[in-house]
Amino acid sequence: MEPSLWPFLLVSHPLTILAEKPEQGTISWHRVASHLPGRTNKDCRKRWHFTLANTIRKGTWMRDEDERLVKAVEVYGTRWSKVAQAVGTRNGDQCSKRWYDCLDPRIDRSPWTPEEDEKLVTLVACHGRNWSDIVQRHFPNRPPISAKNRY
Secondary structure (H helix, E strand, C coil): HHHHHHHHHCHHHHHHHCCCCCCCCCCCCHHHCCCCCCCCCHHHHHHHHHHHCEEEEEEEECCCHHHHHHHHHHHHCCHHHHHHHHHHCHHHHHHHHHHHHCCCCCCCCCCCCHHHHHHHHHHHHHHHCCHHHHHHHHCCCCCHHHHHCCC
């Protein structure tokens, strides 16, 4: 499928499919994807939530959203779909990113030491800018965005 057809097809044709959603209020993304050759259920769900769903906020998180996110993680853990439903204004990917980058109480917020700076420069020279991999292996309590910004 040509990329240029993607927005048109998801906006026009699958809206008919979405209108036939089950009573529980959930959308069968497998069913939507079955009408879009070359697209997976995940492709369709993400496209809908990131560009078409008007209930999902983008941009800066508000304090009340952060509070709802913290409470939802206490209840649902890292089941991001459930967490997103509880937050109400963000999708699962946004909730996950906000949690791991900003709100997780395990985040190391201490200043970077000269030794850590040197280690970071060396690691980037050897392994490139794969921030997730670098922090997971060498700075386990710092979020990837922290290493990226520090570099």
